[in-house]
Amino acid sequence: MTELLANDLSQIRRALHQIPELALQEFQTHDFLLNEVRHFNQEFLTIHEIPALPTGLLVRVDGSAPKRTLGYRADIDALPVEEETGLEFKSQHKHTMHACGHDLHMTVALGILNHFAEHQPVDNIVFFFQPAEESENGGKLAFEQGVFTDEWNLDEIYALHDTPDYVAGNLACRPGVLFAGTTEVDIKLIGKSGHAGFPHEANDMVVAASNLVVQLQTIVSRNVDPTEGGVFTIGQLQAGHIRNVIAGEAELHGTVRGFSQDMIMLIRKRINEICKGIELAFDCQVEVKMRQGGYLPVVNNPSTTDRFINFMQQNYPDTFQISKPAMTGEDFGYLLSKIPGTMFWLGVGDTSQLHSSTFNPDEKALEPAVRKITAFLEHRMKEEN
Numbered sequence: 001m002t003e004l005l006a007n008d009l010s011q012i013r014r015a016l017h018q019i020p021e022l023a024l025q026e027f028q029t030h031d032f033l034l035n036e037v038r039h040f041n042q043e044f045l046t047i048h049e050i051p052a053l054p055t056g057l058l059v060r061v062d063g064s065a066p067k068r069t070l071g072y073r074a075d076i077d078a079l080p081v082e083e084e085t086g087l088e089f090k091s092q093h094k095h096t097m098h099a100c101g102h103d104l105h106m107t108v109a110l111g112i113l114n115h116f117a118e119h120q121p122v123d124n125i126v127f128f129f130q131p132a133e134e135s136e137n138g139g140k141l142a143f144e145q146g147v148f149t150d151e152w153n154l155d156e157i158y159a160l161h162d163t164p165d166y167v168a169g170n171l172a173c174r175p176g177v178l179f180a181g182t183t184e185v186d187i188k189l190i191g192k193s194g195h196a197g198f199p200h201e202a203n204d205m206v207v208a209a210s211n212l213v214v215q216l217q218t219i220v221s222r223n224v225d226p227t228e229g230g231v232f233t234i235g236q237l238q239a240g241h242i243r244n245v246i247a248g249e250a251e252l253h254g255t256v257r258g259f260s261q262d263m264i265m266l267i268r269k270r271i272n273e274i275c276k277g278i279e280l281a282f283d284c285q286v287e288v289k290m291r292q293g294g295y296l297p298v299v300n301n302p303s304t305t306d307r308f309i310n311f312m313q314q315n316y317p318d319t320f321q322i323s324k325p326a327m328t329g330e331d332f333g334y335l336l337s338k339i340p341g342t343m344f345w346l347g348v349g350d351t352s353q354l355h356s357s358t359f360n361p362d363e364k365a366l367e368p369a370v371r372k373i374t375a376f377l378e379h380r381m382k383e384e385n
């Protein structure tokens, strides 16, 4: 097999787009990837399955004179979204969609991998097709299984995320924090239900929850340093069943975002304190659960990122930009906390936001992405240190 052309990349992407699967259930996707890789030149390849993470896949290309092992990660999971693009190659899986563009991430990785299968790299390079980015912390699970040990030990790691913020095929990056860290928050209020006409004999959790939401909004407006920024969004609030019964329980689900772990810990502390206050004020019980750690901020390593940015600015000055940090979360933050490396953006043109049911990235992004990232990796392999 020779180099994958733009048309081949688009065929691969469309095939993957039709079989989206949720975190840790990516079996069909895994089999598709494996089948593609088996059709590449096998001379320098080693394929490694991960028994404890059966939908994950590692492929190593042995270098001709390796000084180091580079890593390239592509996330493979999709989202519980009903696709509304109307595309002829739209999702065939009910209520599941590649609405975050991980189908493009996998395609770009296959394009780069195929190049190195055909043209033996100087350094070793390991491709990690990672399950469970959207939830379940796939990167952390893999690391904790010890998959990056011995000959799979990575000296550096790279990954991209697509975005409608840039022209298709353009790349963007920044030193330091690229993505926020996150914590998922679940809050349950327990009072006493009763007849709508006898409020004094019940304990209304609609009233308590309404107060709680308003008070929680003061964390970001009054406790967070405005020059640093932070987010606490309650995206889901449920209470009651019918108009004439006082709700005895309420549930709130939200997410915290911040550019440093300190900021996240400050917001978490204030959530706990405000919930204690609501318990006293409304004589109810408040249970707070926060997913320990959540996603760590994605912090780009200074030296790998300087190299990446310099290379892109010198070679592709018209299609590379320095980006702003984003309040989205990415579980690549965990791997970057263990392995030096760089995450960057790939523009996919003007379309709906990531995670939306009409997200329709421009496939013109695929070929330039493969070409530019491959060029960077080859350049990196020529460097001594």
Ligand SMILES: [Zn+2]
Pocket (backbone or CB within 6 Å): 100, 134, 354, 355
């Ligand atoms: Zn996503």
Ligand SMILES: [Zn+2]
Pocket (backbone or CB within 6 Å): 100, 101, 102, 133, 161
């Ligand atoms: Zn994503």
